[in-house]
Amino acid sequence: MKPSISYRGFLLFENQVNTHISVSYFALYLKWLLNPFIMKQLRVFFLIGISVLLLHSCxxxxxxxxxxxxxxxxxxxxxxxxxxxxxxxxxxxxxxxxxxxxxxxxxxxxxxxxxxxxxxxxxxxxxxxxxxxxxxxxxxxxxxxxxxxx
Amino acid sequence: MATTTITQRTWWDTLHKNGRFPLKWFLSTKLEKKEYLPNAIDRYNDAAKEIQRLLKQALDSGEGFRAIGSKWSMSSIAHQKDRMHFNSYMNIKMAISANEVHANSPYKAENLFFLQCGNQIKEISLYLQEKGKSLKTTGASNGQTIAGCISTGVHGSALDVGSVQDYVVGLNLIIGPNAEDILYLERESKPVLNNLIPKKLRAKIIRNDALFNAALVGLGSFGFIHGVIIEAEDAFLLKRYVRKIPKETALKLSDTLDFKNSDFKIAGEVDANGKPLRPYHYKVFINQYSKEKDYVVEAIYKKPFDPKYKEKYGDPIPFMKEFVYRDLIYLLIRISEKFPKAIPKFVKALSNTILPKEEKPIVGRLSEIFWDAGYQGKAFACSFGVDHKNASKALEVLTKLTRDEGPIPGIFAMRFVKKSEATLAFTKFPITCMIEIDGIQWEKSKKLISLEEYGKRMIEVLQQHNIPFTIHWGKNAAWNFPKLAKHMFPENSEKWTKARSAILSKEMAEVFNNDFLRKLGLDTYHEDDFQHLIASL
Structure with missing residues (x-):
């Protein structure tokens, strides 16, 4: 299986013909996900999640x-x-x-x-x-x- | 022997953080262990000796000395800048037997109990409970010491009973460091003890109504109250109802206390003719910022004791009690200091947690109905006593002031207490209506007056409207208001200072003095000869 898309070190594989379109969407999704602004937002959510978890266990x-x-x-x-x-x-x-x-x-x-x-x-x-x-x-x-x- | 821990301090504060007040030494005495001194009278006398040693230290070093209890008072009445003595561990309790009672005593021996000063209301109640007895009344909670209660006039809302000091019938005072400085004081008209117990305490007996009544509410300045004799009564139950009733009805009842002909009727609490019964306790809650047509009232009826009351009515003590987060209240107060107009909204928002809810009646012992009150933050309370006939008038004046010149973060309540015989009891009217505003402390801001200014204005408006009043000794007020003591007690303030001069030597009067007394002009010492009072019987 050859890698079809690579993005910032991540290798994505095309394993089925009919996944062509979805792989493209997935790539776009990843692109969006790894956008610095989104990454920052995710970190904030992650921190809030951890805080909630810590608060609940304390x-x-x-x-x-x-x-x-x-x-x-x-x-x-x-x-x-x-x-x-x-x-x-x-x-x-x-x-x-x-x-x-x-x-x-x-x-x-x-x-x-x-x-x-x-x-x-x-x-x-x-x-x-x-x-x-x-x-x-x-x-x-x-x-x-x-x-x-x- | 009893041991005292002496700690150097720079300041001291009340339980509700109404200070800080400067302090040099904080003293705390613990009794000798029972295993080394099993006899209660021996332990009591041993403690008396220790207190006399501490008084001598204070006298020799030219410093003041003041006993404190649970430090519930919000005024500076308990404060002394030199030496403050924590009494709470001095908690001996003794029953009085028939052979120790005076031949002319109107009291039954089975109802008499000797309590050392540091006994707290809750532990006294538990002790009496084991003997099938009860206190006659308490304050709204149970943490105060018995000596603290009587020194400041702690009261509930028992219409026909009175305050805590009103069931204290004998006092054991330590007025100095010498052997002859231990006194046992009681009324001549209602003697309690024969010579047996005073002899064991090595106390000089004084039977004198005027001196006893003056020492009863002694503001912590009538010597060291080492012990008291209380008159308890058979255990009883209280049935508590909370109702919302029209303002007019609640206020008319406050002014007349004529329950029999009132529209306020609770099913089951009526006489044979269907007329409402007079409750043991009546309290009105007033949110001065609300335009609601009803007030919440609390009516409590006295019932004979029934050992199965918990099975019949459920446990009066809640499994768990919820409180508003203190931090939330402080946040609201901080906002209020900047935006005072928000206060009425906050009070309304919190009213569900502040005011009692209308729910099924609760039945319990006195000690269960007026149960623990946990610390809920920096609090203030101002409390004025007026003749109940002036209740609605005084309430209107004070609530108007609070709305117009405030708003102030607190709500009002009215309680009703029978007249006390104590010379400086603020419950001096036939039935005194105590109008009180309780709340959380705030800081003065550009838009919000200070607590001191508010206290001063409360006095001024009552004077302007010619409403005679007193102020609760343990609450916040403008205590430095000119001629306040004389205004509240035109004749009795001097009677009190004379009685104090009769009991205490000039040197010891100074030891038991404090700034609170000085502010009020109650520190006056009369050099006259009062030996005739002390020599009484």
């Missing part, structure tokens, strides 16, 4: 108990946890091939109870999980303890 979910008093703090936060003592855990948990992990111990709640947990999922976290076949898991949480009772 989210947080919040949980809180309804029947407990959160531990208060004088902080300058401006998020939904303003006024509370917020602790953060940002680590990677490693799991062996034949072992399973135990729960992560939270030792700094003097009341012994959690009031609020915010779990964050990121694209990087998902990627890490995928490329390590689940052996490395990114943990990003914020939590607020129950206020110690007296």
């Amino acid at each position: 989210y947080s979910v919040q949980f809180k108990v309804s029947n407990g008093q959160a531990e208060p703090c004088d902080t300058e936060r401006e998020d939904w946890l303003s006024g509370y003592c917020v602790r953060e855990l940002d680590t990677v948990v490693k799991v062996g091939t034949i072992t399973k992990e135990n729960p992560i111990n939270i030792k700094d709640c003097e009341s012994g109870a959690l009031h609020t947990v915010e779990y964050r999922n990121t694209f990087g976290g998902i990627l890490l999980y995928l490329v390590t076949f689940g052996r490395k898991r990114q943990v990003k949480i914020k939590y607020v303890c129950i206020k110690e009772s007296n």
Whole structure:
């Protein structure tokens, strides 16, 4: 099969007689596609697509108990946890091939109870999980303890 | 023993970011652990000793000292430039037993509870719930500390109940660093405790109505409120309805509170003759920019407690609550600063999320109906108290000002509260209508007046229309308005400063002073001899 059309290093093949016309159209399409202006537009769309994908894979979910008093703090936060003592855990948990992990111990709640947990999922976290076949898991949480009772 | 963390600071701010205010030292005291000091009274006394040590430090260094709670106040009432003490971890709770109650007490022992200053409304409610009891009323939410509530006069809209301070019946104050500086204060006319508990607290007992009423809403300046005794009541349920009713009906009800002869009738909330019942709570929401003929009103009726209420009516606490993105609100505010005419449109667009919706009635405990209010951004609130008979007149004056000289990014509401006995309670009218505008802070621009100017104009227009008023101590206002305290409390402002002078030494009065008090002229110290007051009984 001999190449019939070449355009910027791409070789296009004519494999059927009745594709003559369509090949010509395809060539025109490619010409349009590889036009610098169109390329720029495509890059923009591509970037938007990737951003949307990243945004969708980066989210947080919040949980809180309804029947407990959160531990208060004088902080300058401006998020939904303003006024509370917020602790953060940002680590990677490693799991062996034949072992399973135990729960992560939270030792700094003097009341012994959690009031609020915010779990964050990121694209990087998902990627890490995928490329390590689940052996490395990114943990990003914020939590607020129950206020110690007296 | 109780330990205090002292942090050097340059500034401090309120929860709703109404500052920044300069600050040198931020103090936070944690109680001794129960495992080392199991007895609650011992832990309480240990904390008292620690507070006295901190007061001595402040006194010796010639600096001020001020206790703060959850910093919900939007005014500068909680601020002290030298030392601010975070009370929230001081949260001992104790029930009072019958043998500790005064022989002439009108209160039942089972309803009396001793609460340390840092107890927050939500944890108190949960504690009382375990004992089959409830607070009588709270503010619209539950994060404030009990000492913070009474010091600033936190209220709900309980027509016939009053504010938080109105069920506080005893006060334990620390007024200085010496052994004799621990006081237990209660009304002579309604004694609560015999000598047993005050003796355990090593407190000097003062039974005096005038002093107690003055200290009750003490603006954080009547010594360190270490503990309070509250009168709770048996658990009850509240049934909440939201309705749209004609403006005229809502306003007439506000002026008269005559529910029985009103057109506002809710099926099932009527007496044997079919006349509307008087609700426990009545609140009117007003979008001052809307020309709609109806107002949204919230009416809540008190019901006997039924343990199966969740099965019958569903869970009053929503599974999840949605909020408008803060960034979106800030963006709208930034646009509003440049184009103020857009504000009414924004308020209207957001009204679905701001105003409660007409939906099926919700039934729950007091603590469930007035539940958590999450932080939703830099907020402002101005709140004026007027006699409910002047409610519609005052509302008209204030909303007209807001439209003509604003617009201001917020909406109005009216709540109604029974008169308080506290000397400086802003709920001073037989039933006070609290007219409040809540919203998001904005920056002054060429086309938009500042919050300070707006606050000043609100006072001026009420004065021009001869409407007697008070202002919520914890809200935004032009607090430096000339002779404001005297205008709001012509006689009681001096009664209050005299009572304060009777309780505190001159040196300690200065320690518990702050700029808020000075602005209002409430820092006056009277050198007269008030020993007759303190020596009472």
